[in-house]
Amino acid sequence: MTGTKLLFEKIKLGNITLDNRVGVAPMTRTSATPEGLATDQMVAYYTKFARGGFGLIITEGVYPDDKYSQGYLNQPGIINNEQVAAWRKVTDSVHKEGGKIFVQLMHAGALSQGNRFTEQTLGPSAVQPKGEQLEIYGGKGFFPVPKEATKEDITGIIQGFVDAAKRAKEAGFDGVEIHGANGYILDQFLTDYMNRRTDEYGGSTENRVRLLVEVCIAVREAVGNKFTVGIRISQGKVNDHHHKWAGKEKDAEIIFGQLGKAGVDFIHVTEYQVWQPAFSENEGTRALDPAFGDHGATLAALAKKYGNVPVIANGYLHDPERAREIIEKGDADVITIGRGALANEDWVNKVKNDEPLEEFDPEKVLSPTAAIKDFEV
Numbered sequence: 139m140t141g142t143k144l145l146f147e148k149i150k151l152g153n154i155t156l157d158n159r160v161g162v163a164p165m166t167r168t169s170a171t172p173e174g175l176a177t178d179q180m181v182a183y184y185t186k187f188a189r190g191g192f193g194l195i196i197t198e199g200v201y202p203d204d205k206y207s208q209g210y211l212n213q214p215g216i217i218n219n220e221q222v223a224a225w226r227k228v229t230d231s232v233h234k235e236g237g238k239i240f241v242q243l244m245h246a247g248a249l250s251q252g253n254r255f256t257e258q259t260l261g262p263s264a265v266q267p268k269g270e271q272l273e274i275y276g277g278k279g280f281f282p283v284p285k286e287a288t289k290e291d292i293t294g295i296i297q298g299f300v301d302a303a304k305r306a307k308e309a310g311f312d313g314v315e316i317h318g319a320n321g322y323i324l325d326q327f328l329t330d331y332m333n334r335r336t337d338e339y340g341g342s343t344e345n346r347v348r349l350l351v352e353v354c355i356a357v358r359e360a361v362g363n364k365f366t367v368g369i370r371i372s373q374g375k376v377n378d379h380h381h382k383w384a385g386k387e388k389d390a391e392i393i394f395g396q397l398g399k400a401g402v403d404f405i406h407v408t409e410y411q412v413w414q415p416a417f418s419e420n421e422g423t424r425a426l427d428p429a430f431g432d433h434g435a436t437l438a439a440l441a442k443k444y445g446n447v448p449v450i451a452n453g454y455l456h457d458p459e460r461a462r463e464i465i466e467k468g469d470a471d472v473i474t475i476g477r478g479a480l481a482n483e484d485w486v487n488k489v490k491n492d493e494p495l496e497e498f499d500p501e502k503v504l505s506p507t508a509a510i511k512d513f514e515v
């Protein structure tokens with residue numbers, strides 16, 4: 139525990155104080171009712187992480203509107219009073235255990251593979267996404283070509299995030315995370331090959347980040363200064379793991395710079411191995427060998443440098459030493475773990491008490507339904 143003490147210091151994110159710097163990363167579970175209501179099983183699932191010592195829990199991606207945002211069948215939403223009431227049970231239970239919980243607002247856009255409101259998908263341009271639908275969430279085959287978003291659709295996307303953030307406050311969440319990462323709609327706008335628009339939302343990096351900035355500003359305006367608001371950003375995507383920003387650090391400067399000025403309280407960056415240089419040619423090889431020296435900044439460090447707000451880092455940080463290092467280096471203020479938290483819902487308590495951690499078994503932790511069944515109500 140001595141070496142990892144730093145992980146267990148308090149930290150402020152916006153207006154709230156976390157008990158420690160270790161959070162649960164957002165993880166889709168597709169365990170809600172078909173109408174998108176959080177269940178008792180989900181109450182138990184989230185409560186276990188709070189009881190296990192995590193200072194922060196970020197929910198699975200939750201759909202914010204009844205138009206094009208839902209990505210998966212049995213995904214929870216936050217679009218009506220019933221869904222707010224269902225989430226209230228989750229937030230109350232987490233708070234009883236002393237935890238803090240943010241809801242992740244996710245608009246799937248062109249990657250939607252299960253939307254009870256429409257079969258049509260929406261994207262910045264009519265470009266078919268790379269890769270294939272995720273079978274673990276009930277998808278099959280290629281993604282359809284999405285409809286190109288009109289100005290009205292764009293206004294609708296922003297309004298969806300705004301309404302959902304207001305409902306998140308009502309539901310008792312401690313904050314919201316806007317999902318700007320992993321290939322979903324906001325990341326589609328940011329991504330050069332998905333966004334072929336010729337209006338103010340396409341072309342230059344400044345234009346491609348515009349919608350993300352507008353969503354952050356609108357959400358901030360709607361919820362006021364006291365409610366914590368952040369955004370998640372990545373280069374890689376669920377359907378294109380190795381994507382890198384073409385403009386490298388210059389892109390990072392524009393993207394994080396603009397978002398930092400948009401009123402967010404944190405930027406959450408996720409990379410496959412987040413301690414690796416963001417733009418290294420030989421990711422995962424030379425950079426691991428200290429003899430080769432520093433081959434460039436991590437995405438977390440770039441978010442901190444240009445965003446000037448607290449940074450949450452995610453990606454293969456379930457080894458406590460690795461987690462400590464990234465905070466000690468100053469690249470991040472908080473870390474989140476995904477699969478390691480599924481294997482150890484009490485990761486924080488175990489590390490504090492010097493107890494051994496369970497290795498994660500991909501068979502068990504990667505299947506959303508299998509994993510949630512392990513959490514008894």
Ligand SMILES: Cc1cc2nc3c(=O)[nH]c(=O)nc-3n(C[C@H](O)[C@H](O)[C@H](O)COP(=O)(O)O)c2cc1C
Pocket residue numbers: 163164165166167197198199242317319320370408452453454455456474475476477478503504505506
């Ligand atoms: C089952 C599963 C579901 C996930 N769902 C989401 C999600 O809803 N939103 C999101 O931003 N990331 C999602 N992720 C990505 C994780 O938040 C995290 O970035 C990834 O697991 C890498 O972190 P790790 O190495 O600690 O597992 C998911 C990951 C897993 C394993």
